[in-house]
Amino acid sequence: MVNPVHLRTLLEVTRRGSFAAAALQLGYTASAVSQQMSALERAAGVKLFERSARSVQPTEAAVVMSRHAAKVLTDIDALLAATSSTYESTHEELRVGIFPSLATYALPRLLRTPAWRDLGLNLKVFVAEPAQTIHGLRTGGELDIALVYQVGQGGLAWPHTVSRQWIGDDNFRVVLPQSWGIRSGSEVSASQLAEMPWIMHHPGTADATVIERLFASCSLHPRVAAYCDDFNASLELAAAGVGAALVPELALQRGTSGVVVLDVPEIRLARSIFALLLNEKQNVQVDLFMDQLSGILRGLSIAPKHQ
Numbered sequence: 001m002v003n004p005v006h007l008r009t010l011l012e013v014t015r016r017g018s019f020a021a022a023a024l025q026l027g028y029t030a031s032a033v034s035q036q037m038s039a040l041e042r043a044a045g046v047k048l049f050e051r052s053a054r055s056v057q058p059t060e061a062a063v064v065m066s067r068h069a070a071k072v073l074t075d076i077d078a079l080l081a082a083t084s085s086t087y088e089s090t091h092e093e094l095r096v097g098i099f100p101s102l103a104t105y106a107l108p109r110l111l112r113t114p115a116w117r118d119l120g121l122n123l124k125v126f127v128a129e130p131a132q133t134i135h136g137l138r139t140g141g142e143l144d145i146a147l148v149y150q151v152g153q154g155g156l157a158w159p160h161t162v163s164r165q166w167i168g169d170d171n172f173r174v175v176l177p178q179s180w181g182i183r184s185g186s187e188v189s190a191s192q193l194a195e196m197p198w199i200m201h202h203p204g205t206a207d208a209t210v211i212e213r214l215f216a217s218c219s220l221h222p223r224v225a226a227y228c229d230d231f232n233a234s235l236e237l238a239a240a241g242v243g244a245a246l247v248p249e250l251a252l253q254r255g256t257s258g259v260v261v262l263d264v265p266e267i268r269l270a271r272s273i274f275a276l277l278l279n280e281k282q283n284v285q286v287d288l289f290m291d292q293l294s295g296i297l298r299g300l301s302i303a304p305k306h307q
Contacts, residue, residue, distance in 0.1 A: 004284075005115070005291050006040040007069040009033055010048070014058050014066045027113030032299035094286065097126045097133025097146040101170075101231065101250040102273065110296045119285055119292075134158050137276055144281040147293075149271040152210035162276045165290055168297035169270040170248040174262045175234075177241040182260055190218040190266040197225035197243035199234045211246060211269065218266040235259060253300065273297065 012022035019033040026033070041048050048062040058066075098107060103125065110116050111123075126133065130148035137143050138159055149170065150156050158164070174193070176182055200222065201208035207229070215222060225243035228234045231251035238245045239258030248271055252261060275290050 002040065002043050003036075003291060004073065005288060005295070006036045006043070007065075008073055008115070009036045010040060010062065011066055011069055011073070013037065013049075013056070014062060019056060026115055027109075028115075028295060029299035032295050035298055036295065093122045093124055094281075094289070095124045095126070095142060095144045097128060097136050097143045097148075099130055099133070099147065099149060100127055101248065101253075102147055102149075103127045105250050105253040106293065106296050106300070109299075110293055113292070115292055116289075119288055121285055121289060130156055134276060137162055137278060144278055145286065146276040147273065148276060149273045151207045151269070151271045156206075158276050161279060163279055163282065165275045165277065167273045167275055167290060167294045169272055170250050170297075172246045172248050172267075172269040172271070173252060174264045174267055175238050175245045175247045175252075176260045176262065177238050177243075178258050178260050179241045180260075182262070184260050184262075186260075186262065188262055188264055190215075190220045190264060193222075193244060193264070194220050195223070198222035199226045199228050199237055199243045199245040200224050201229050202227045205229065207271075214267065214269055220267075249300065 009022060009026060009028075012025050013019060013033065016022050016025060019037070020030045022028075023030045023033045028036075037048060044061075044065065046061040046065075047059055048065065050057040050059060107125070126136065126143060128136075130146070130150075133143060133146035133148060134156065135141065137146050146158075146162075147167070148156065174188070176196075180196075182188065201211060222244075226237055228237065228245075231247050232254075234245040234247055235251065235256040237243070238247075239256055246267070246269070277286065
């Protein structure tokens with residue numbers, strides 16, 4: 001199915017002549033625009049752009065699709081306006097539960113984009129850990145949607161009355177104290193980290209269990225220097241030289257100094273981010289909101305932050 005958000009992006013690219021110009025207008029990154037256009041090409045089954053190192057040129061198929069896209073989007077906007085007018089009292093507010101790092105580094109970027117303003121949604125935001133926001137989705141709860149994460153397959157349970165939609169993945173990176181003298185970009189194996197002190201999650205937590213199994217699979221049995229479930233605290237402790245830590249990319253967006261971020265091939269782990277939504281709350285506006293948030297996540301750099 002063709003995504004309406006991708007059609008709107010196509011219009012901007014054909015109007016402005018480049019991915020970069022369209023990204024500037026829409027509040028995306030050029031990379032996110034490129035990914036959206038690739039997804040649209042796959043969905044439509046046609047080539048829309050001739051790409052070169054310096055420019056992108058729309059094909060005839062892109063020009064034709066743009067003409068139809070303008071009408072489709074006009075119809076969608078009219079539908080949303082009619083829906084908003086008819087159901088103003090029940091649809092003007094979306095109550096969203098969201099975990100802290102997504103609320104800190106992704107949601108504000110979305111709220112500053114023109115694409116968000118066009119949706120006409122009024123968010124009421126509750127920032128909390130996944131277990132708390134899932135509780136708010138239950139019958140008579142205070143939430144319509146919970147944006148949560150899951151590491152591995154366990155640790156979370158949700159009511160049967162909600163649907164689940166994947167939003168993106170948040171990859172973990174190995175963080176070392178800069179004072180240890182290992183340079184950014186160095187090739188480091190898990191065995192080289194075996195004797196170093198580590199900052200770990202508290203034993204018995206769902207995240208700790210997954211990480212312990214991952215470490216054991218590559219014969220890494222760390223010497224624990226600290227137990228910490230807060231990634232910001234883990235970063236500060238690592239910067240102070242306490243030990244190495246495994247930290248997701250969202251938490252690295254603030255660019256903490258005093259640490260080196262590495263990609264260790266044997267230590268590959270991601271937390272899956274998805275939306276839990278009450279079935280009766282699903283509509284076009286909410287679907288577009290989740291797609292826009294997914295686009296913001298894709299636009300965030302996945303490269304290690306070198307200090």
